[in-house]
Amino acid sequence: MKWKKISLGLIFLFFLGFVFNFGINNWIKSSLPTFILTRNDTPYNFTYSDVSYSFFQRQMFISDINIAPKSKKKGIYTIKVKKIIIHGVKFIRFILFKDLAADLIEIDQPDIIIQQNVDSLNHKNDLVKYKLGNSIQIGKFEINHGNLALFDRTNGIKKASLRNLNLHLSGVLWYRVNNEKRIPVTYDKIKLEISDIFYQLNEIHQLQLKKFKFKDGLLETSQILLHPNISEDQFKNGNYFQKSLLDIKIPTAKVKNLDWGYDNNGYFFLRTSKIVIDSTYIAIKEKNTKSRPKIITEHIDRIIPFNLNIDTIQILKSKLNFNDHITSNNINIEIQKVINKVNDKITLENLKLYDNSLVIKQNDHKTAKNNSDRFTYLFDDVLEIKNFLIANSHVQYSNPDNNSLLEMGNINYSIHDININTIFTNTKKYIPFSYSRFKLEASHIIYNGFKYYNFKIGKMLLSDHKFVANNLNLIPTISPKKFSVQKDSKNLFKIYIKHITLPNLNWSLVNNNFNLQASSVIINKLDASMYQNPEVMVSSKKIHLNKYDLNTEIRIDTFLIGKSTINQYNAYNGKLTSSVKDLKLSLHNITVKDSLDKYTFGLPFSFSKFNIVGKDIYHDMGYHSIHMNNLLLTNSSLYAINIKIRPQKSQLSFMRKRGIDAYTINLLKITIPKLNFGSLDKEIEFSTPKITFQKMETSIHQFDIPNNIYKPAYKPFFSEKLRKLKFKLNIKEVDFINSSLTYEEESLHNNTGKIFFTNIHAKIKNLSSGFKASNLPDVIIDFKSNFMSSGKLSAIWKFNPLNKTDSFTVQGIINQFPAEKIDPFIKPYLNISVQGNIKKVSFDYNGDNTVGSGLFGMDYQDLKVTLYKKNGEREKKFLSSLANLALVKNSKDTLKMSEIKKVERSKDKSFFNFLWKLTLSGLKETLFIF
Structure with a gap:
């Protein structure tokens, strides 16, 4: 119930x-x-x-x-x-x-x-x-x-x-x-959760998002697409405000602590603590070359058209394609403290790219020189980046055929206080970029863009005030033999530099004027080989620096090369032509610029002072070669030790045909303590109060060549050589100490004639060139030596470089020597030999470039001559007896002077040959040989 x-x-x-x-x-x-x-x-x-x-x-x-x-x-x-x-x-x-x-x-x-x-x-x-x-x-x-x-x-x-x-x-x-x-x-x-978002950014770009979730300040998105709604051809040929065509695909993105709204001025703002983007693909196509005329407004193509405040942006494992010119399959970017103010500027505290691999492809067309009234840029905005960093990255630069031109590994780069401002109306020759300092490091650099070379650097550091590089290699990609066939370049180089440093470097770029200044350039252990093509002539020594329409000037206070080796070869046959070991070089106050009219020593730059130290120096002089154990050369002095000059064996046959004298010189030491080259950036001169040659052993060999193969070559006198020098030469005194001289002339039918001087102590005064000179003092050679190892010779030789007839005088005496000592000199040419004692020989020659004459005399005792037939072996007894009777008759214990009739100079032979002929003529007169 x-x-x-x-x-x-x-x-x-x-x-x-x-x-x-x-x-x-x-x-x-x-x-x-x-x-x-x-x-x-x-x-x-x-x-x-x-x-x-x-x-x-x-x-x-x-x-x-x-x-x-x-x-x-x-x-x-x-x-x-x-x-x-x-x-x-x-x-x-x-x-x-x-x-x-x-x-x-x-x-x-x-x-x-x-x-x-x-x-x-x-x-x-x-x-x-x-x-x-x-x-x-x-x-x-x-x-x-x-x-x-x-x-x-x-x-x-x-x-x-x-x-x-x-x-x-x-x-x-x-x-x-x-x-x-x-x-x-x-x-x-x-x-908030949304699917399938679409937004039309501008007239050519639209944004699509597949999914969008936002809760408690955390935003998560997937399948973000920013892509164009027109084709690339439409963009190139259309009339659009935008200067870049973008295609961006982002699989996922997360934004933390996102807030948004409108500020007091009515502008949209976006704030977030962190944005994480993974596996992004970014493609940027060529900017529009037919863009609309620039309208002076703050709303055209701004990078970000609203207020923005982001603590951190991370873009991980992404891909980039910029106009098929810059590509990467691995881009990692972290950006901190991004702030954008509408119509003001964008600021970034830190922009870091790390663990990146970048490929840059050269354009497949030649870039025309920009003669327009303004440059064009990818955006109109003001961008400030406090710190831009690249860490542990790799860059490869290729030509249109994908052949690598440049490769840089393990790059670490930083640049600070960047300001990019493209908001202006007149941009002709204006670079909208400035910064305070930077630093670039790379573990290796390989450049293959030269015509005949690959260039490698083992490790490099470059900053706004310093440059350091190790293990630099310039390696030819063509053999010297093949290089010798081409007609474009004179020299082929193979260079290794262990270490190069520019410890204090400064440069600036203002109003299209680029200036670079370095306190020093230091190169340690340079090994260089140069292969020279003798068939190519150098048309110009100028360095052209304004290739990119920049007025460029480079100044270096000190340039140093330490403990290096340089070799030069003939590219065709591989023959060594020059070399120096343990080279140490310093140049000071170097200037390089296009407007430079004067060059130092013919080099395409100027400098004020220099210092060169080298060992084991060799140079192919053409017919002769020179070797030097040690050299110290500065702009104010020169010291050299153990110098040897030898005729080249490979050239002897040619020298015989042309009657070129063969020189053999052994020089213990040359000293020039006070040397003046003048103002090195103007006309070079060579001036010094004194040069000293110590123990210089010289041998001159004159060839006797059959007429059927002889090709005569004109041999100027020393006066003519001095007159025609193309620079100012002024040497007050040249001293030869404890030296020797041997002069030889070949005879086709007899032995070689020979005369030599030992224990030479000579002085040359007023040795000057005729370059831009109207009046010069006479060159005076005061010569003292032992003659043929016995007699004492004293002579004075005078000439003036400005005298175009090349007139000269030679006066001298020889005292006390056995007569048979001159047999090597007279027998091959006069077919005589002498015995007895010559007390004194006196000679007084004068002449010019055509003829010579003078006086010759001897004071002799118990002199006996022997005349030979042409073969120089069988004696002419009758004529010998007559000659000896004449000698006895004229022997009065006094100096007998004989006049030398005019002797014609052989212009295809040296000055020493002319003296030889004058002396032989004097001996004939004195010894009654007719």
């Missing part, structure tokens, strides 16, 4: 609730339109097809809702909603106060259409506070499976859309407008 009463009570309550619920539903259906009509002060009409209320569930259901503008001028939203569910409705409050209070409002499958002027999207218009918000107290707000589309009201083009919008808000205050977020309510927490 008890349970029956309970059951009947429950049935009554259920029936009562059903009746109450039915009554409430009827009341709501009649009251809700009145509530909307009286409380809806928004610019939108709110209509629906049905509304119901569940008393037991405390839920209100509204279906088929339409929200449309009351006036086209005011409203921008048109919304269709399948169903709205309001949970936890406080019905009594709704009845008593006509306020809609509940726990949650759920909007199901809304379709939202927004029509708005696109220009207004970038500026905040303060939202109007409506009374309707005061009548709604619902703490939670949800949108499920919604869709949204944004259209430009002016042309009806869709600018943005999204699908499957799921929005959850908590702590919602409907009566408080959120002007910062540009929405009519405020909230505490938000959860």
Whole structure:
């Protein structure tokens, strides 16, 4: 019985609730339109097809809702909603106060259409506070499976859309407008999920996102696509403001602590602590060469058209393609403290690229010289980067055929305080880039872009004030033999440098003027081989620095080379032509620039002082070679030890045909303590008060050549050689100490004639060239020696370089020597030999480039001559007897002088040959040989 009463009570309550619920539903259906009509002060009409209320569930259901503008001028939203569910409705409050209070409002499958002027999207218009918000107290707000589309009201083009919008808000205050977020309510927490987002960024780019999640400041996205909606050909040939065509694919991205809204000036802002992007692909196509004329406005092609504040951006394991010119399959980037201010500038605290591999491909067409009034840039903006870093990266530069030209490994690079400003109107010859300092390191560098070389550097450091490199190699890619065939280049180099340093380096680029200055350039252990092509003439020694339309000037205070070896070869036959070991070189105050008119020693740059130290020096002089053990040469002194000059064996046959004298010289030491080259950047001169040759052993060999093979060559006198020198020579005194001289002339039918001088002590005074000279003192040679190892010779030789007849005088005496000592001199040519004692020989020669004459005399005792037949073996006894009778008759213990008749000079023979002929003529007169 008890349970029956309970059951009947429950049935009554259920029936009562059903009746109450039915009554409430009827009341709501009649009251809700009145509530909307009286409380809806928004610019939108709110209509629906049905509304119901569940008393037991405390839920209100509204279906088929339409929200449309009351006036086209005011409203921008048109919304269709399948169903709205309001949970936890406080019905009594709704009845008593006509306020809609509940726990949650759920909007199901809304379709939202927004029509708005696109220009207004970038500026905040303060939202109007409506009374309707005061009548709604619902703490939670949800949108499920919604869709949204944004259209430009002016042309009806869709600018943005999204699908499957799921929005959850908590702590919602409907009566408080959120002007910062540009929405009519405020909230505490938000959860947002969206699929298939589309946004038209500009006239040629659109943004697409597959999925978008946002909760508690964490934003996660997937399949982000920023790609063009036109073809590359359309971009090249069209008329667009944009200067870059972008194609970006981002599989996933995470944004932490995201905040957004509009600032007090009405500009959109975005703030976040960290953005992480993984496996991104970035393609940037060629900028538009036919872009629209530049309009002076701050809104054209800005990189970021809104305010931005990001603590960290990470782009990991990504790919890059810039115009098929710069590509990479592995890009890792970290950016810190990114701040953008609209119409002001973008600042980055740190921009770091690490573990990257970059490939740069050379354009397949020649870049035309830019003669236009302005440069073009990829954007119009101001970008400041405090620190730009590249760590542990690799770069390869290739030609259009994908052949590697440059490779740099393990690159570590930093540059600071970068400022890039492309916001200006007149950009002719203006580089919109500045920085404070930089540093570049690489473990290896390989450059293959030279015509005949590969260039390698083992390790390098370059900063704004320093350059250091190790193990530099310049390696020929062509053999010397093949190089000798070409006609373009004179020299082929093979160079190894162990270490090079520029410890204090400064450069600047201002108004297209590039200046580089270094306190020193230091090279340690240089090994260089140069292969010279003798068939190629050097047309110009100038260095052209303004290839890129820059006015360039390079100044180096000190240039040093330490402990090096240099070899020069003939490229055709591989013969060594020059070499030096243990070379140490220093040059000072070097200047290199295009406008330089004067060069030092014919080099394409100028310098003021120099110092050269070398050992084991060799040089092919053509017919002769010179070898030197040690050399010290400065701009003010010269010292050399153990110098040897030898005729080249390979040249002897040619020298015989041309009658070229063969010199053999052994010189112990040459000293020039005070040397003056003049102003090295002007006309070079060679001036010194004194040169000393110590123990110089010289042998001169004159060939006697059959007429049928002889090819005569003119041999000028020393005076003519001095007169025709192309530089100023001024030597006050030349000293020869403890030296020797041997002169030999071949005879085709007899033995070689020979004369020699030992223990020479000679002085040459006033040795000058005729270069730009109108008056010069005579050159005077004061010569003292032992004659033929016995007699004492003293002679004075004079000439003047400016005398075009090359006139000269030679005066001298020889005292006390055995007569047979001159047999090597007279027998091959006069077919005589002598015996006895010659007390004194006196000679006084004068002549010019054509003829010579003079006086010759001897004072002799017990002199006896022997005359031979032409073969020089059989004696002419009768003639010998007659000659000896004449000698006895004229022997009066006095000096007998004989006049030398005119002797013609053989112009294909040396000055020494002329003296030889004059002396032989004097001997004939004195010894009665006719």
